[in-house]
Amino acid sequence: MKIAIAGAGALGSRFGFVLQQAGNDVTLIDGWPAHVAAIKEHGLKVTLDKDTYTTQIPVMFPKEVTQNMAMDLIIVFTKSMQLDQMLQDIKPIIKDHTKILCLLNGIGHEDIIEKYVPKKNIFLGNTMWTASLVGPGHTQSFGSGSVSLQNLVAGNESDAEILAACLSEAGLNAQYTDNIHYSIYRKACVNGTMNGLCTLLEVNMTTFGKTTPAHQLVTTIVNEFAAVARHENIELDVAEIVSHVENCYDPNTIGHHYPSMYQDLIKNHRTTEIDYINGAISRKGQKYGVPTPYCDFLTALIHCKEDIIQDNEAVTN
CATH class of the missing domain: 1.10.1040.10 (N-(1-d-carboxylethyl)-l-norvaline Dehydrogenase; domain 2)
Structure with a gap:
């Protein structure tokens, strides 16, 4: 699956890393110059509990995306107040089939996302995984976590279950819920x-x-x-x-x-x-x-x- 992580800070980088390791085609998108530069130059460094890994992974600024980078899935990990601008900047990679999974903290983000994709392509979720940035290009996580998600429009339950399976294959313990x-x-x-x-x-x-x-x-x-x-x-x-x-x-x-x-x-x-x-x-x-x-x-x-x-x-x- 072609996946973009929109907002590749601490948690977005962690998700991007494990999804790439599971065989997905992952691109990180972030606006912090030092973070983007560090990943481009040295690769993404990820510390999971006591083990540290480094991987080469595509990373770019939001306004660097192009029309030929169509994504199957965009997982948004921006700060809430940055969500609208991020989606505006990455509109070239949002196609008719592109699904958006929102895992942001807080309430009411679907109202913003609906400006960019139809409701049937919106999936809401939350995660109990945690992460912090040690520094530019280096994310660190401790302990275990999980993801719950649901389709916004009734009838798309199978799509939500497919997304949950994709995340679970990456070790993210995702599950479909009917009460997101x-x-x-x-x-x-x-x-x-x-x-x-x-x-x-x-x-x-x-x-x-x-x-x-x-x-x-x-x-x-x-x-x-x-x-x-x-x-x-x-x-x-x-x-x-x-x-x-x-x-x-x-x-x-x-x-x-x-x-x-x-x-x-x-x-x-x-x-x-x-x-x-x-x-x-x-x-x-x-x-x-x-x-x-x-x-x-x-x-x-x-x-x-x-x-x-x-x-x-x-x-x-």
Whole structure:
């Protein structure tokens, strides 16, 4: 299968590597010059637990794609706020048969993707795989993970199952689900707790889990997600999801991982996806008349931290 990874950062590079190793024709597309240059010059370096591999893999900037690079599948791994521009830039490789699998954190990305492909070619999913960038051209992952995905339009279940099989052949533990919106909200609860809280406290998930208020904070935030989801006919199992989040603390699995929001803001001084995670719950809460004070406050605090870091950089420069 001809596959493009649109947004080949930490997790996109990991997926691209294992899909290539499984025999697919994979191209990485990313906008970070140092990352693209490192892969072109030295190959993509991938550390999976304790083992490190290097592979030659095609990589390019979004505006370098051409009409003759038609893709069977595009997996989008951009940041939420970058999705629309990425798809606009890579329109030449999107053909009538091209499927798009969205594995982004957050809620509501199908509204953007529908501008570029028909609904029948859109597949939504989420992944519990994690990854971080050691540096340009080098991605690192610990522990195991999984992928759940579903077709957006009823009747395309077989296509979704084929995509899941392709990912599973690469060791990504993918499965078809008939309730992806539940899965997306469940994953959003992990992002809505671990991302913001670990970023504000500047700790990994194990360290956060050792704090006294951790359980109360996670439970309260998950309850806000559940209250909003209920207005969209999605009934979240709060106790199960809180337990699912707290499993992230385990240092023997992914507990030592710093969430992607931490990597964006604290490590790389980039703006975050908070408006598509807790911020999305705040907006939906206003729409449905549901109070979401913890998500409101967490979103505001992350924006404060973004402003502080940007101001400090401006003074330094």
